Amino acid sequence: MASQQQAPAIKGAKVLMVGAGGIGCELLKTLALSGFQDIHIIDMDTIEVSNLNRQFLFRQSHVGQSKAKVARDAVLRFRPDISITPYHANVKDPDFNVDFFKQFNVVLNGLDNLDARRHVNRLCLAADVPLVESGTTGFLGQVTVHVKGKTECYECQPKPAPKTYPVCTITSTPSKFVHCIVWAKDLLFAKLFGDKNQDNDLNVRSSDAASSSEHANDVFEPNKDEDIEQYGRRIYDHVFGYNIEIALSNEETWRNRNRPRPIYIRDVLPGESVQQNGNAERMPLPDDPLSVSAMASLCLKNPQDIWSLMENSRIFLEALKLFFSRRKKEIGNLSFDKDDQLAVEFVTAAANIRAASFGIPLHSLFEAKGIAGNIVHAVATTNAIISGLIVIEAIKVLRNDANSYRMTYCLEHPSRKMLLMPVEPFEPNKSCYVCSETPLSLEINTHRSKLRDIVEKIVKAKLGMSLPLVMHGSALLYEVGDDLDDDMVANYAANLDKVLSELPSPVTGGTILTVEDLQQELSCNINIKHREEFDEEKEPEGMLLSGWTQAPAVENKNTNVANGASTSSSCQAVPLETEEDDELVMLPAGSDSSGKKRKISDVSTTAISDLSTAADEKRSKKRVDELDDDGEAVVMLEDGNADIGKGLQ
Numbered sequence: 001m002a003s004q005q006q007a008p009a010i011k012g013a014k015v016l017m018v019g020a021g022g023i024g025c026e027l028l029k030t031l032a033l034s035g036f037q038d039i040h041i042i043d044m045d046t047i048e049v050s051n052l053n054r055q056f057l058f059r060q061s062h063v064g065q066s067k068a069k070v071a072r073d074a075v076l077r078f079r080p081d082i083s084i085t086p087y088h089a090n091v092k093d094p095d096f097n098v099d100f101f102k103q104f105n106v107v108l109n110g111l112d113n114l115d116a117r118r119h120v121n122r123l124c125l126a127a128d129v130p131l132v133e134s135g136t137t138g139f140l141g142q143v144t145v146h147v148k149g150k151t152e153c154y155e156c157q158p159k160p161a162p163k164t165y166p167v168c169t170i171t172s173t174p175s176k177f178v179h180c181i182v183w184a185k186d187l188l189f190a191k192l193f194g195d196k197n198q199d200n201d202l203n204v205r206s207s208d209a210a211s212s213s214e215h216a217n218d219v220f221e222p223n224k225d226e227d228i229e230q231y232g233r234r235i236y237d238h239v240f241g242y243n244i245e246i247a248l249s250n251e252e253t254w255r256n257r258n259r260p261r262p263i264y265i266r267d268v269l270p271g272e273s274v275q276q277n278g279n280a281e282r283m284p285l286p287d288d289p290l291s292v293s294a295m296a297s298l299c300l301k302n303p304q305d306i307w308s309l310m311e312n313s314r315i316f317l318e319a320l321k322l323f324f325s326r327r328k329k330e331i332g333n334l335s336f337d338k339d340d341q342l343a344v345e346f347v348t349a350a351a352n353i354r355a356a357s358f359g360i361p362l363h364s365l366f367e368a369k370g371i372a373g374n375i376v377h378a379v380a381t382t383n384a385i386i387s388g389l390i391v392i393e394a395i396k397v398l399r400n401d402a403n404s405y406r407m408t409y410c411l412e413h414p415s416r417k418m419l420l421m422p423v424e425p426f427e428p429n430k431s432c433y434v435c436s437e438t439p440l441s442l443e444i445n446t447h448r449s450k451l452r453d454i455v456e457k458i459v460k461a462k463l464g465m466s467l468p469l470v471m472h473g474s475a476l477l478y479e480v481g482d483d484l485d486d487d488m489v490a491n492y493a494a495n496l497d498k499v500l501s502e503l504p505s506p507v508t509g510g511t512i513l514t515v516e517d518l519q520q521e522l523s524c525n526i527n528i529k530h531r532e533e534f535d536e537e538k539e540p541e542g543m544l545l546s547g548w549t550q551a552p553a554v555e556n557k558n559t560n561v562a563n564g565a566s567t568s569s570s571c572q573a574v575p576l577e578t579e580e581d582d583e584l585v586m587l588p589a590g591s592d593s594s595g596k597k598r599k600i601s602d603v604s605t606t607a608i609s610d611l612s613t614a615a616d617e618k619r620s621k622k623r624v625d626e627l628d629d630d631g632e633a634v635v636m637l638e639d640g641n642a643d644i645g646k647g648l649q
């Protein structure tokens with residue numbers, strides 16, 4: 001409960017909490033017990049079984065219900081006199097506009113993704129409401145305070161980019177288990193069960209790439225005259241046998257690498273009839289198609305066991321069969337979900353068979369799931385500590401006690417015997433395009449690139465605008481909205497496909513474009529500079545935005561990710577373009593300047609364990625209250641690291 005001094009600020013405060021997950025549940029409980037009386041909660045999710053181990057306001061019977069509503073009910077049971085208003089909705093919904101935000105004295109984030117965090121940051125700036133941000137991953141956590149004009153905004157510092165992988169490492173030359181997981185999840189799973197129209201790199205880049213890709217395109221369609229067992233075995237032989245043979249034919253690739261071993265089903269499961277898929281004992285299948293499990297069906301019980309190649313092969317065939325027999329309706333629309341048991345089983349088995357082929361150690365389903373889902377196991381205590389710190393900062397904000405605002409980092413190992421590291425917040429970054437008026441600058445070929453390139457790759461993907469409007473002087477080139485008449489919609493659609501210099505109001509070198517997001521009330525200028533040529537490898541998007549910075553990619557050591565840059569002459573290391581915080585878009589090696597999407601993955605995202613850059617930067621500003629005895633960099637979490645993918649709180 002708050003002290004007497006704090007009580008008035010707390011009692012009169014109207015607070016908005018965004019996110020009722022790991023941090024949110026703790027935060028709501030702590031706010032209620034600290035004397036807050038008017039709390040609003042937005043969360044778009046329903047409760048899942050996997051939330052129950054740490055989101056203590058929820059019980060088994062609540063699975064499937066709105067997190068915001070159940071959290072409210074749970075807290076009202078021990079604080080019946082306070083007001084808690086739940087919204088089962090996405091914070092990006094237009095209802096939550098600047099006017100909505102203006103009614104609050106402080107906003108507290110307990111989110112798990114960069115996109116929503118950026119959105120809330122912008123609305124808080126527009127509404128001039130202070131924001132307390134937070135994030136945890138495992139033992140690490142952080143709380144930061146963002147007050148317009150006084151401290152930096154959430155977007156003042158660049159966010160570390162998610163880890164990226166060269167396409168060829170994934171398709172042809174994996175050297176780590178994570179490469180096999182990415183291949184199994186984003187290429188094979190997507191090819192077999194996902195959207196057939198999506199481009200997919202599931203082929204081996206042989207010297208004769210055209211024919212192999214043609215072959216690859218056909219092979220994934222079931223033949224009319226084969227049953228599902230035969231189909232599974234054919235796919236197995238194609239991806240683990242034939243494709244490896246093709247890869248081996250490119251001698252250059254293997255000059256300095258271990259050669260992989262083609263694996264055919266007849267060698268792994270010799271003598272087993274097509275119908276049997278092994279002689280394994282079998283369990284009856286459950287009625288609910290979503291509960292079918294290849295592991296259960298084959299009586300493999302312990303997810304921490306490392307299966308043999310034979311067991312992985314059986315799981316592979318069984319999972320594929322179960323998808324086609326029990327979940328056929330979903331085929332064509334599936335994308336990998338770490339909470340989908342059958343999907344995890346398939347991906348684990350496929351990754352392990354590929355790993356066996358490339359001489360990479362095999363992993364258990366438990367480990368594979370952690371890597372595939374980018375899971376760092378949440379620590380409930382960290383969430384509780386961070387929630388307490390959020391409330392402490394919220395009280396300071398409500399009392400306008402700017403001198404004592406602190407960003408606090410929760411460390412894994414004590415530094416100067418302290419696990420909590422307080423740091424004075426920084427002033428706003430004068431060149432932040434979100435909270436200052438500094439223009440951005442864009443180098444682009446105005447005779448080749450289209451308005452669509454700017455809208456999709458810059459305004460939406462990089463600047464995070466959801467409802468963008470693009471203006472050149474007083475000429476509106478593009479906007480979205482429900483109130484546009486058909487002519488305008490057609491006009492803007494036509495503009496999108498026009499080359500910049502041929503727009504009704506031509507965009508050329510020297511043009512200043514204004515881009516706005518009406519919902520976020522964010523506006524910024526972009527100075528256009530014409531440039532004829534771009535390096536396809538280094539600038540695959542065919543444009544270069546400056547004034548907007550993304551820190552270098554960091555590894556997630558928890559998932560043992562490393563950058564496997566290819567040395568093969570036929571493969572170039574290509575950066576994977578970040579689309580969302582935990583989604584990556586792969587670009588093909590040597591892709592054209594349109595930066596064609598290849599596939600979406602949620603490989604590893606920002607790592608929290610490799611934060612020396614952020615720490616060094618902070619330290620250089622000499623604003624850290626306490627430094628390690630031996631001058632070691634303090635392990636800190638840059639804000640973006642609160643976004644270490646889903647499932648971390």
Ligand SMILES: Nc1ncnc2c1ncn2[C@@H]1O[C@H](COP(=O)(O)OP(=O)(O)OP(=O)(O)O)[C@@H](O)[C@H]1O
Pocket residue numbers: 018019020021022023024042043044045048050051067089090091092110111112113116646647648649
């Ligand atoms: N745009 C958004 N609008 C509203 N709520 C959001 C938005 N984005 C994320 N959230 C909520 O933020 C919460 C974050 O909580 P947490 O990180 O514990 O994730 P979780 O989804 O509960 O757990 P896990 O990912 O491990 O299953 C979630 O409840 C999620 O629904």
Ligand SMILES: [Zn+2]
Pocket residue numbers: 152153154155156157428429432433434435436
């Ligand atoms: Zn800023």
